[in-house]
Amino acid sequence: MTETAAVRAPGGAQAVRRALDVLHCFHDNGPDLSASDLARRLGLPVSTAHRLARTLLAAGFLEQDPRTSRYRLGPSVTELGRLSYHQRGLHLAAPELADLAERTGATADLALRGGPHAVIVAGGSVTPKVGLRRPLHSTALGKVLLAWARPGEGGPGSLPPLPAFTDRTIVDPVALERELARVRADAYALNDGESALGVRTLAVPVLDGAGHARFALAVRATPEVITAERTEWLLAEARSCARALEVLLLSPAERRPPAGP
Amino acid sequence: MTETAAVRAPGGAQAVRRALDVLHCFHDNGPDLSASDLARRLGLPVSTAHRLARTLLAAGFLEQDPRTSRYRLGPSVTELGRLSYHQRGLHLAAPELADLAERTGATADLALRGGPHAVIVAGGSVTPKVGLRRPLHSTALGKVLLAWARPGEGGPGSLPPLPAFTDRTIVDPVALERELARVRADAYALNDGESALGVRTLAVPVLDGAGHARFALAVRATPEVITAERTEWLLAEARSCARALEVLLLSPAERRPPAGP
DNA sequence: CATGGAATCCCACATCATGGGAAGCGAGTT
DNA sequence: AACTCGCTTCCCATGATGTGGGATTCCATG
Numbered sequence: 001m002t003e004t005a006a007v008r009a010p011g012g013a014q015a016v017r018r019a020l021d022v023l024h025c026f027h028d029n030g031p032d033l034s035a036s037d038l039a040r041r042l043g044l045p046v047s048t049a050h051r052l053a054r055t056l057l058a059a060g061f062l063e064q065d066p067r068t069s070r071y072r073l074g075p076s077v078t079e080l081g082r083l084s085y086h087q088r089g090l091h092l093a094a095p096e097l098a099d100l101a102e103r104t105g106a107t108a109d110l111a112l113r114g115g116p117h118a119v120i121v122a123g124g125s126v127t128p129k130v131g132l133r134r135p136l137h138s139t140a141l142g143k144v145l146l147a148w149a150r151p152g153e154g155g156p157g158s159l160p161p162l163p164a165f166t167d168r169t170i171v172d173p174v175a176l177e178r179e180l181a182r183v184r185a186d187a188y189a190l191n192d193g194e195s196a197l198g199v200r201t202l203a204v205p206v207l208d209g210a211g212h213a214r215f216a217l218a219v220r221a222t223p224e225v226i227t228a229e230r231t232e233w234l235l236a237e238a239r240s241c242a243r244a245l246e247v248l249l250l251s252p253a254e255r256r257p258p259a260g261p
Numbered sequence: 262m263t264e265t266a267a268v269r270a271p272g273g274a275q276a277v278r279r280a281l282d283v284l285h286c287f288h289d290n291g292p293d294l295s296a297s298d299l300a301r302r303l304g305l306p307v308s309t310a311h312r313l314a315r316t317l318l319a320a321g322f323l324e325q326d327p328r329t330s331r332y333r334l335g336p337s338v339t340e341l342g343r344l345s346y347h348q349r350g351l352h353l354a355a356p357e358l359a360d361l362a363e364r365t366g367a368t369a370d371l372a373l374r375g376g377p378h379a380v381i382v383a384g385g386s387v388t389p390k391v392g393l394r395r396p397l398h399s400t401a402l403g404k405v406l407l408a409w410a411r412p413g414e415g416g417p418g419s420l421p422p423l424p425a426f427t428d429r430t431i432v433d434p435v436a437l438e439r440e441l442a443r444v445r446a447d448a449y450a451l452n453d454g455e456s457a458l459g460v461r462t463l464a465v466p467v468l469d470g471a472g473h474a475r476f477a478l479a480v481r482a483t484p485e486v487i488t489a490e491r492t493e494w495l496l497a498e499a500r501s502c503a504r505a506l507e508v509l510l511l512s513p514a515e516r517r518p519p520a521g522p
Numbered sequence: 523c524a525t526g527g528a529a530t531c532c533c534a535c536a537t538c539a540t541g542g543g544a545a546g547c548g549a550g551t552t
Numbered sequence: 553a554a555c556t557c558g559c560t561t562c563c564c565a566t567g568a569t570g571t572g573g574g575a576t577t578c579c580a581t582g
Contacts, residue, residue: 014537034529
């Protein structure tokens, strides 16, 4: 009733989902938003958006600039974010990624699946793009996460739009499925200017014991660095790093056995 | 109706507040909790806790271990946490804190006010306690945040319990107010074993243009490192760092003028 | 001074969350 | 094996709770 594709999920949740949508709003838009901004972005009445914001404010998930009375993400978000960062063991990944970046001369990024996005959660470059959301269909990270997705996470079927960022972006779902089959067969994903021109990326999965990708590890650089001749070597480096991350980030029970039959 | 001090805030919010309480639950308890755990911890019916968890799950704020079907903090939390971390400019603070820690031989921590806690958001030690919540009444960080609190944030009045951690912990509200007056007068807070024995901490505020503490900066070490003779020098170092952080973390409009009349 | 936009508060309505209950599992115990 | 306990998950009638239109106040702009 309220808006576009508000899929009526069976479990009860309107107020809560809307409140969480408010938080997600701060990702796509500026760092601070007014109550009316939120209402406009979410297609809600101002009154409702305002009430949700106040509730989030009271819980510390938002804070309010006393001068402009606009909202921004609050201490609770910072707090829980750091907590989950450590609970995932991601601080253990940073040195490995920095090492990989230094050896290869490329940017090394680690991402996990966040609904319809690949979310970069750790990086090994001087300019870490940590916290960034990337599309699934136009990035090497995303292709890996799709190719080895868990059954419940939703494969390519959960991506209706497939917007094109360059003329190389795969926009046809059938072509994407074919590309994912190739990714699975070769055990790595390549992104050659499909997201932005002049950027080439290789990505490999960090697999769990069930054979699903828990993380995707990407090596990103210019085509001069990631050449055809160096690809095999870069992949070997990336896979070695992915193997190390399996041990660092996954509990023994989740991990896959060290050696195959 | 449900539990202890569920203050009935005027603005409408039950479902939302409860959902946010679910998230906070993961801070105080283990990294993964079952639906029944959540229900028990929050004093809610299992059915309700389960529904809240599913809603949070659908939005990516929780994720579910497919083996145990327990919940943990999800990708959205990691994502938004990193985002707010960068939006606050805290990545700029880390080098300054590391520098301070190295010069003083102590642990350097930066905290901000998160409701009834001091939340450490950046650290300059090898073992950063980032994401940790500390009580306000028994830590140097907390005393600073209380002493220069914003009017709306609630002063010592918002801390009914005041639990004692050692025999030095200030548990009397009147004594605490007296201590805060001293903190304001001397422009620093000292914590000598009030939170844990054998730990001494100095803290100074990072002030905004309105004279309120936006952050608290702490230097923590053993009493052998933080001696009476070295206190003045340590304070000078900490204040110098706090001055630098004012410039790095606050926008020019929020900042206080460089020189006083 | 007039005008517009935004934040904030209020209140009657009915939509939506609530929570008791029961079914379906899986594990540990007798 | 049969039993039992605890947990997850789903269902549904009830009414408490969130909803949103509108009024009010405040500030910045024309």
